[in-house]
Amino acid sequence: MSSAVDYFVQEKIWFDKPRYDDAERHFYERINSTSHPAQELGANTILQDIARARENIQKSLAGVMVGDLRLALSKLECRVAVLEKSPSPAAAPVSAAPCTNGTSVQQQKTCPPVKDEDDDDDMDLFGSDEEEDAEAERIKEQRLKEYAEKKAKKPTLIAKSSILLDVKPWDDETDMAKLEECVRSVVADGLLWGQSKLVPVGYGIRKLQIQCVVEDDKVGTDLLEEEITKFEDFVQSVDVAAFNKI
Numbered sequence: 001m002s003s004a005v006d007y008f009v010q011e012k013i014w015f016d017k018p019r020y021d022d023a024e025r026h027f028y029e030r031i032n033s034t035s036h037p038a039q040e041l042g043a044n045t046i047l048q049d050i051a052r053a054r055e056n057i058q059k060s061l062a063g064v065m066v067g068d069l070r071l072a073l074s075k076l077e078c079r080v081a082v083l084e085k086s087p088s089p090a091a092a093p094v095s096a097a098p099c100t101n102g103t104s105v106q107q108q109k110t111c112p113p114v115k116d117e118d119d120d121d122d123m124d125l126f127g128s129d130e131e132e133d134a135e136a137e138r139i140k141e142q143r144l145k146e147y148a149e150k151k152a153k154k155p156t157l158i159a160k161s162s163i164l165l166d167v168k169p170w171d172d173e174t175d176m177a178k179l180e181e182c183v184r185s186v187v188a189d190g191l192l193w194g195q196s197k198l199v200p201v202g203y204g205i206r207k208l209q210i211q212c213v214v215e216d217d218k219v220g221t222d223l224l225e226e227e228i229t230k231f232e233d234f235v236q237s238v239d240v241a242a243f244n245k246i
Contacts, residue, residue, distance in 0.1 A: 021054060159216040164209065164242035167228060167235055172204035174234055180208055182231040190218030209241065 028047055167183055169176065176198055184193050194211035201207050212224070225238045 017058075021051075025051065160213055160246040161216055162211065162213055162242075162244045162246055163221060163224070163240060164211050165224065165228075166199075166239040166241045167208040167210065168201070168237050168239070169205065169207070169234060170236045172206075176206060176208060179231070179234040180210070182234055183208065183210060183228055186224070186227045188219050188223065188227075190215030191224075213246065 025047060165183075167179065169179055180196055192213045194213065196208060196210035198206040199209045214220070214224075221240050221243070228238045229235055
């Protein structure tokens with residue numbers, strides 16, 4: 001508020017101006033009262049115009065002063081608002097009181113907490129974790145066991161193949177019945193013999209065409225050829241005529 005008071009003190013305002021205006025008007029009226037009535041009427045008209053003009057000037061000056069006053073008050077309010085928003089001064093330093101571990105209050109932010117030996121004795125830091133790990137391991141083993149049992153009960157799909165073999169004799173004098181008996185004597189896990197027939201080759205020679213079903217993981221064509229050709233008195237060669245997955 002002191003700045004607003006200083007503002008009005010520095011302004012040069014003519015507060016007694018209306019009094020001088022009234023004295024001047026009375027002076028001219030006395031002078032004009034002794035003159036001609038027509039001249040007096042003209043003078044009065046001029047004085048009224050002058051008074052009206054001065055009144056308008058005073059109103060204009062008053063409006064300017066009010067505007068300046070409002071501007072000054074606005075600036076003052078802005079300064080007050082800025083002062084209110086500015087941060088408060090720093091708090092007075094706290095006296096250095098000893099901390100529980102020998103440090104001052106100013107160092108309490110970095111002061112390590114005091115441990116209670118009795119609490120350490122009663123607290124089990126790792127017991128709960130070990131129990132949780134054991135429980136998780138037990139659940140894991142149980143689930144693996146259930147999965148293995150479920151998988152064991154599920155029937156396994158066995159890959160099988162159907163093979164058609166051509167077993168050729170040495171000549172037309174070979175006993176084909178004995179040859180077929182030798183072929184069917186081959187026994188293996190996953191091997192099942194099927195139908196057979198004799199197919200002419202030429203010059204009176206016939207070959208044995210025999211079908212079998214094998215499990216792919218247990219019996220292969222190499223094993224069949226090896227076992228059948230062991231009967232070398234009857235079998236000249238063995239060929240795979242057809243091979244189909246079942």
